[in-house]
Amino acid sequence: xxxxxxxxxxxxxxxxxxxxxxxxxxxxxxxxxxxxxxxxxxxxxxxxxxxxxxxxxxxxxxxxxxxxxxxxxxxxxxxxxxxxxxxxxxxxxxxxxxxxxxxxxxxxxxxxxxxxxxxxxxxxxxxxxxxxxxxxxxxxxxxxxxxxxxxxxxxxxxxxxxxxxxxxxxxxxxxxxxxxxxxxxxxxxxxxxxxxxxxxxxxxxxxxxxxxxxxxxxxxxxxxxxxxxxxxxxxxxxxxxxxxxxxxxxxxxxxxxxxxxxxxxxxxxxxxxxxxxxxxxxxxxxxxxxxxxxxxxxxxxxxxxxxxxxxxxxxxxxxxxxxxxxxxxxxxxxxxxxxxxxxxxxxxxxxxxxxxxxxxxxxxxxxxxxxxxxxxxxxxxxxxxxxxx
Numbered sequence: 001x002x003x004x005x006x007x008x009x010x011x012x013x014x015x016x017x018x019x020x021x022x023x024x025x026x027x028x029x030x031x032x033x034x035x036x037x038x039x040x041x042x043x044x045x046x047x048x049x050x051x052x053x054x055x056x057x058x059x060x061x062x063x064x065x066x067x068x069x070x071x072x073x074x075x076x077x078x079x080x081x082x083x084x085x086x087x088x089x090x091x092x093x094x095x096x097x098x099x100x101x102x103x104x105x106x107x108x109x110x111x112x113x114x115x116x117x118x119x120x121x122x123x124x125x126x127x128x129x130x131x132x133x134x135x136x137x138x139x140x141x142x143x144x145x146x147x148x149x150x151x152x153x154x155x156x157x158x159x160x161x162x163x164x165x166x167x168x169x170x171x172x173x174x175x176x177x178x179x180x181x182x183x184x185x186x187x188x189x190x191x192x193x194x195x196x197x198x199x200x201x202x203x204x205x206x207x208x209x210x211x212x213x214x215x216x217x218x219x220x221x222x223x224x225x226x227x228x229x230x231x232x233x234x235x236x237x238x239x240x241x242x243x244x245x246x247x248x249x250x251x252x253x254x255x256x257x258x259x260x261x262x263x264x265x266x267x268x269x270x271x272x273x274x275x276x277x278x279x280x281x282x283x284x285x286x287x288x289x290x291x292x293x294x295x296x297x298x299x300x301x302x303x304x305x306x307x308x309x310x311x312x313x314x315x316x317x318x319x320x321x322x323x324x325x326x327x328x329x330x331x332x333x334x335x336x337x338x339x340x341x342x343x344x345x346x347x348x349x350x351x352x353x354x355x356x357x358x359x360x361x362x363x364x365x366x367x368x369x370x371x372x373x374x375x376x377x378x379x380x381x382x383x384x385x386x387x388x389x
Contacts, residue, residue: 001057001091009049013038024121033117040114043107047270048308050099055277055300058088062285067292081282081348088278096274103267104240112231119228138220141165144191155179159193161218170201173218183219191218240267258325262318265329266311273307273333276340283343283355296356307336 020034062084065071074084135145147158159175175196180189193216200209231237238246238260246252247261280303284296310332318325346353 001053004056004060005046005049005053008052009042009045012045012049013041016041033121037114037117040110040117043102043110047099047103047107050095050102051270051274051277051304051308052301054092054095054274055281055304056297057091058278058281059285059297059300062282063287063294063296066286071286081344085278085282088281089275092274092278096271099274100271103270108231108237108239108242112237115237116228142220159191159196161191161193168203171198171218172201173198173216175216181217187221189220191220192216193218236263238263240264243267254321255319258321259319262315262325262328265318265325266315269311269329269333270308273336276337277304279344280340283340283347286347286354288354288357299356307332 017034017038020037021031024031024034024037062071065074132146132149135143138144142161142163145160146156149156156178157176159178160173162170162172164170173193173196175193177194179192181192183190193213195214196212196216198211198213198216200211232242243260243264247257247264249257252260281300284300287293287296311329314323314328314332315325317323318328322328343355346355
């Protein structure tokens with residue numbers, strides 16, 4: 001179960017990692033921020049990975065008992081399915097509490113930290129690099145272009161810079177080499193230019209003034225970076241108590257209350273649904289007699305992902321006010337619960353009951369046809385004579 005949980009979380013993280021690398025590279029930010037952003041996404045992925053890990057852990061354990069006939073022995077000595085369900089439910093209750101803590105309290109803060117990193121990356125607060133060979137705006141009135149960069153950005157060459165003051169004066173400079181230097185003022189840095197030419201233009205000058213220099217220090221004011229918004233501006237950034245308070249606060253806008261209520265019920269449904277996983281896992285784990293079909297393993301993932309996507313769609317409907325958020329989330333949950341209880345009842349209380357028996361037979365026929373076509377293809381390929389040399 002732990003291995004399945006880690007594997008499912010890593011697969012979800014890998015899917016996001018490539019897009020984050022592209023985003024950070026396009027913004028010119030440091031690569032290290034990718035790992036910080038992925039770390040803040042792990043709680044969100046665990047909220048889906050924990051149910052998948054629980055489902056596959058219980059399913060594979062009971063499947064091994066069933067295919068090795070040990071389950072028949074346990075049933076023969078008088079152990080009922082209710083007795084066998086004690087350990088799976090101990091895991092389910094524990095992981096449901098863990099998932100409640102994650103989606104209710106950890107994930108909102110992690111989501112806010114993730115959005116904060118995105119904001120800082122776009123605003124340049126993370127030390128976004130100046131792209132070589134492109135014009136970069138430093139604030140509203142200064143443009144910089146660098147031909148080459150070496151020694152991790154410490155040595156610059158082929159520099160062009162142009163700045164303009166509020167009174168209309170303009171300064172343009174080219175230099176063979178240069179480097180950035182820090183100052184005591186955190187809002188200003190020094191660009192030290194070496195072997196270059198400076199052109200000073202002003203409305204009061206008849207002709208521009210041209211100056212050649214061996215070294216010239218040019219102060220560059222850093223652009224002001226706006227402060228990031230406070231936590232709670234989005235529903236995913238509120239904890240469960242905050243969602244409950246905002247959803248029932250008459251002073252809030254209707255759209256905000258609907259979003260909070262929909263997200264509140266979505267999180268509760270995702271956690272409570274974990275209590276149905278042991279029932280469904282056992283029903284899907286036991287293949288028909290004299291069969292080792294793994295169809296139940298495939299269906300378990302499909303059912304969990306489908307139920308998660310239905311909940312997301314229902315949350316969107318509730319947030320828009322199309323359906324009451326309570327009904328939008330809990331009616332599909334009741335249908336999912338009815339399916340899980342029916343599947344467990346068929347396995348535990350109906351002699352020879354197989355809830356997915358029809359699908360098993362259909363999959364068996366498809367498999368037989370595929371094996372038959374494969375055998376025909378092999379015989380046909382073997383009877384074709386080799387071409388003459």
